[in-house]
Amino acid sequence: MTVKMISVVKNGLHGTVKIPGDKSVSHRSIMFGAMNESGKTVHITNFLESADCLSTVGVMRSLGTKVEKLSDGEMMVTGIGLNGLKEPSTVLDAGNSGTTLRLMMGMLAGRPFLSTFAGDASLSRRPMGRVIVPLSKMGARIVGREKNSRLPITVLPCDDGEKLKAITYDMPMASAQVKSAILLAGLRADGPVTVIEPYTSRDHTERLLSASGVKIEKSRTAVTVYPTERLDVPTEIAVPGDISSAAFWLVAGSIIENSELLLTGVGMNETRTGIVDALKNMGADLTIKNKRISGGEPIADILVRTAKLKATCLTEEIIPRLIDEIPVIAVAALLAEGTTTITGAGELRVKETDRLQAIVDEFNKIAPGHVDGTEEGLIIHGVTDRSKLISAHCKSYDDHRMAMSLAVLGCVCGLSIENADCVNISYPVFYDTLEMLSK
Ligand code: S3P
Numbered sequence: 001m002t003v004k005m006i007s008v009v010k011n012g013l014h015g016t017v018k019i020p021g022d023k024s025v026s027h028r029s030i031m032f033g034a035m036n037e038s039g040k041t042v043h044i045t046n047f048l049e050s051a052d053c054l055s056t057v058g059v060m061r062s063l064g065t066k067v068e069k070l071s072d073g074e075m076m077v078t079g080i081g082l083n084g085l086k087e088p089s090t091v092l093d094a095g096n097s098g099t100t101l102r103l104m105m106g107m108l109a110g111r112p113f114l115s116t117f118a119g120d121a122s123l124s125r126r127p128m129g130r131v132i133v134p135l136s137k138m139g140a141r142i143v144g145r146e147k148n149s150r151l152p153i154t155v156l157p158c159d160d161g162e163k164l165k166a167i168t169y170d171m172p173m174a175s176a177q178v179k180s181a182i183l184l185a186g187l188r189a190d191g192p193v194t195v196i197e198p199y200t201s202r203d204h205t206e207r208l209l210s211a212s213g214v215k216i217e218k219s220r221t222a223v224t225v226y227p228t229e230r231l232d233v234p235t236e237i238a239v240p241g242d243i244s245s246a247a248f249w250l251v252a253g254s255i256i257e258n259s260e261l262l263l264t265g266v267g268m269n270e271t272r273t274g275i276v277d278a279l280k281n282m283g284a285d286l287t288i289k290n291k292r293i294s295g296g297e298p299i300a301d302i303l304v305r306t307a308k309l310k311a312t313c314l315t316e317e318i319i320p321r322l323i324d325e326i327p328v329i330a331v332a333a334l335l336a337e338g339t340t341t342i343t344g345a346g347e348l349r350v351k352e353t354d355r356l357q358a359i360v361d362e363f364n365k366i367a368p369g370h371v372d373g374t375e376e377g378l379i380i381h382g383v384t385d386r387s388k389l390i391s392a393h394c395k396s397y398d399d400h401r402m403a404m405s406l407a408v409l410g411c412v413c414g415l416s417i418e419n420a421d422c423v424n425i426s427y428p429v430f431y432d433t434l435e436m437l438s439k
Helices: 023-035 051-062 098-108 121-125 129-137 176-186 204-211 243-255 274-281 323-334 346-350 355-366 400-413 420-425 430-438
Strands: 003-006 014-018 041-045 066-071 074-078 115-118 142-144 150-155 168-170 193-196 216-219 222-225 236-238 260-267 285-294 297-305 339-342 371-374 377-381 393-395 415-418
Touching: 003 400, 003 420, 014 430, 023 041, 023 051, 023 066, 023 074, 023 098, 023 176, 023 204, 023 236, 051 066, 051 098, 051 420, 098 115, 098 129, 098 150, 098 176, 121 150, 129 142, 129 176, 176 193, 176 204, 176 222, 204 216, 243 260, 243 274, 243 297, 243 323, 243 400, 243 430, 274 285, 274 323, 323 339, 323 346, 323 355, 323 377, 323 400, 346 355, 355 371, 355 377, 355 393, 355 400, 400 415, 400 420, 400 430, 420 430
Parallel strands: 014 260, 041 236, 168 193, 393 415
Antiparallel strands: 003 415, 041 074, 066 074, 115 150, 142 150, 193 222, 216 222, 260 297, 285 297, 339 377, 371 377
């Protein structure tokens, strides 16, 4: 068990951070590269070499794809065609990664071979029925523990030549992982497949499908994919910086006195920028500069300076646009003036840990009585006197975003974090960057 001590940052955070590659786009770049026409390569730059994305690399290799590391953050994938994946000889290990598991279930549904997935303790607790149900409606045969809802999961073979069935599916929740699994399975269906979300979640899969020559139609929160025989994946994918990683610096730079940070190459896909809207609404001093396009996604640099924050109210429509940022937004809210309410965020209960409960339990050690949990959200009473904050010993619950959010809070009050090395899941150099910016 690693315990990380986070000390109070006395003179602000200063410097420039090149934001590491986007986790969602990194996963997809490898998966799409594999589905490319046989022998065609995809060159990926700014690839996020974190534990989660390496789970996808491992799974794709087990399925017969060539994935080479050329240099740090630079990968080369050689396609084996949409129908070229091979039966794995061992269990596919998705590690901690929901994206690997859920998207790959969509890619492996209705194949003429058997594949079995396993994962770590956290992933084994997370709900998978949300993907198995729609894929089963398409004719895939998938079995798992607890009435086909938990790992380990086996995708059974279909008869050779048999196609998945076209469906229109109303998703009960906004989820890019569920949507992507259905769209990826839809590539091999016998007709167009439509998914409808309550609110639009991140659209990286749709963008990459479109860029690979697949016919995609969008109408409000519905997406339709047309089946295809082949993908022409872009030969170069420059992964944008992950706004979910930038989020820690957006909040840290805002709440730590005398800070000024320049975050470069941040992905600004509008399905992901809820954090920028929320923080601006709270009074954060953010300047967005140098907007440009990279790898089919908008990116920009963001200058953040310390500001006095005020409370906000986040309701269900914005949640999918900042789903992974709620723990660190909760840090901003704890140090803002007034009471912040977050509703419609029940999905946080089924992330790497129950993040609503984790925030309530850990934040109340630092600021007793300031955070109340509701079934689907949080009520956070801002702390006006920072000297009252307690330097507590906190748990990460092995959840990377909880660990990093607590570290940001620790820059204000000092604290220790148990199992702190789980940041490797999405941001391996997080603590080094924090140290560099505090000097
Ligand atoms: C992701 C989708 C989101 C997000 C996760 C990455 C993706 O999950 O929380 O970190 O890459 O599609 P849900 O689909 O469960 O909301």
